[in-house]
Amino acid sequence: MSDFDHILNWKLLRGSHKFPGPDGGTCINEAAVVACGFPYQRVGSVKAMPDCFSRPICALAMQLNDxxxxxxxxxxxxxxxxxxxxxxxxxxxxxxxxxxAYLNSDNLFSPAPCPFDFQDGLSVLEGALAIGRQADPLGAV
Structure with a gap:
């Protein structure tokens, strides 16, 4: 069971990290890359995400995370x-x-401070994820 401890106790951490981070985790986008089956990569910008990731959604997730x-x-x-x-x-x-429109953010792709409340950001993330294609469920064949 100890082989899975780092997964079961995964923590999201601020910023980019070596895999895994010093406390057994990574940022949300780095975790998403691994969860989707890609090799780990450091993510300092959403432009580094694989093409199957939504840039606006990952930018918002990064701002919330950091x-x-x-x-x-x-x-x-x-x-x-x-x-x-x-x-x-x-x-x-x-x-x-x-x-x-909901967060009045001019540029989510910049590392500017988060200009909105975390709970509001989560609600907007949920709403943005409801637009268009949904991620494939894990284990779907």
């Missing part, structure tokens, strides 16, 4: 397997407009 308290950040765990939901360019623009 600006949350340690306790708040763990509430992002259920979203780790949902970020691989890239869609058409039109749907991605719709997601970006949705996020911008």
């Amino acid at each position: 600006n949350a308290t340690d306790t708040q950040r763990q509430r992002l765990m259920p979203f780790v397997t949902r970020l691989a939901c890239a869609d058409t360019a039109g749907v991605e623009r719709q997601r970006e407009r949705y996020i911008d």
Whole structure:
């Protein structure tokens, strides 16, 4: 059972990390890359994410991850397997407009401080994930 301890006790951490981070975790986007079956990679920008990941959604997730308290950040765990939901360019623009409209954020792709409440950000993340293609469920054949 000890071989799985690092997975069972996974923690989301602020910023980018070596795999796994010093406390057994990574940021949300790095965890999402691994959860989707890709080799681990450090993610300093959403532009580094594999093509199947939605850039606006990953940018919001990164902002939430990096600006949350340690306790708040763990509430992002259920979203780790949902970020691989890239869609058409039109749907991605719709997601970006949705996020911008609710959070009044000019540029989620910049590392600027999080200008919104964490709970509000979670609600917007849920709403943006409902637009367009949904991530494939784990284990789906």
